[in-house]
Amino acid sequence: MRVAAIQLDTAGGHPDALDRTARLIDEAAADGAGLVLLPELFAVPFVQPDPDPEYFRLAEPLDGPSNVMAAERSRRHGITVVSSVFEASATPGVYHNTACTYVGGELRSVYRKSHLPFSNGFPEKFYFRPGQAEPEVVDIGAAAIGTIICYERHFPELSRIVALKGAAVLTVPVASASAPMREVFQLELRAHGIFNNLFVVCANRIGREGPKDYFGTSAVYGPDGEIIAQAADTGDEVVAADIDLARVTARRESRPFFRDRRPDLYPRLAQPG
Template identity: 65%
Template sequence: MKLAALQLRATGDRDETIRRAAELIDEAAAQGARVVLMPEFFAIPFVQPEPDPGYVKWAEPMDGPSNELCSRKSAEHGITIVSSFFEGTSVPGIYHNTSVTFVRGEARQVYRKSHLPFSNGFPEKFYFRPGQEPPSVVDAGDVKLGTIICYERHFPELSRTVALDGGEVLCVPVASASAPMKEVFQLELRAHAAFNQFFVICSNRVGLEGTKDYFGLSAVYGPDGTVLAQVPDGEEGVAVAEADVEGMRASRMRRPFFRDRRPELYGAIIEERTEGAK
């Protein structure tokens, strides 16, 4: 089967951005992609370094324009599309950074970003309430996949949670613009793939938005950390890669990392530690 990372330049014209996103989804589907990942908040500008209460004008309901596109294209092509949008709720002041997985047009999973930064020019804690559920896996028929969002790639516990839930593909929609992070960004994604023996799809924005220059590097990574396909730097486009899922499953038998885990030794990972505790 084939997996696709979509790379897009968002502007202040949501309708036009969605139109271009639709063209890129069609392009990925024409190349045979069965799973397509959208960038974080693909249809709208992302947050700027200074908190801005006016940014909430971009919030959408669950059936807003971002998800309408992904649901429609998922049904049209009979594929899985992982959306990402700024979720508004019926409660004043409560918003989420949310992904929705559509399988052949049906919303199968909603995941709300649970780890929110307020650093490095991304004051997300100002806008969003963190999600309260761990990432979980969706059976898309061809493959089982789970999603974590952007900043959450810094927390390996989350991707391991997806792997232990049976995940074979990890989807990571991101909005990453910090030039010094470019090398670490790719290192982290390769590590998630290799440690968990699964495929990783990462979709980033591209281009200048205010003070941020999004560097792209949207890609599909193999279970050994190899870059299987990547969108050229600075361009809109799709990276489509063949995913040998059966080979991945066989590799998990030859190198049985999950069999050899010792969970009883890992308690410190989930313990609350106070300063000075040993």
């Protein structure tokens, strides 16, 4: 199975980002990718450190232009596209940070980011209502995949849920900036691959937006935590790799972490505080 992460500089604005993203999906599909991941809120600038009510004008419904493009490209190429949009819900004044999975043009999963930061220049709680459901796993034919979003990589419970539901691939759309976070970012994603025995595909933004400098580093990681493919630091790029899904089964047999789990000892994990 060939997978691809699209790294994108979105500073050009919404219409330009949509056009460039569509071309990059075409490029990934022409290269044989059956799964393409887009960055977090790929079609709009990301939130700035100071809350700004004007930002809400960038929101769109689930069937807005961003997802229409993603669904059309998914249908045209017969591939899976994991999109990410600033969702304006049907309830006035309620917004979400939402990942949508399209398989052959069909919407198969809607996952709303459930863990939201209000720190380090990312006041997301001001803009988004947290989702109320755990990550879903989607059978895309060649594999089962699940999605968590950016900040949620700090919460190992979520990727473990995806793995326990049978996913072999974890997709992570992100908007991650600041040089000090870059090494931690990679350590976390590699760790998710190792302790869940799965592949991890991550798509990040790149370039400067206001005071933030998004560092890219979009990549594909293996179940041993190795970097299989990684984008350069030069702007828009498709980073693609062939992954051997048999490795997931083999690792889960040789490193039976799920067998050796002791949920009876972990009730504290579900308690607040």
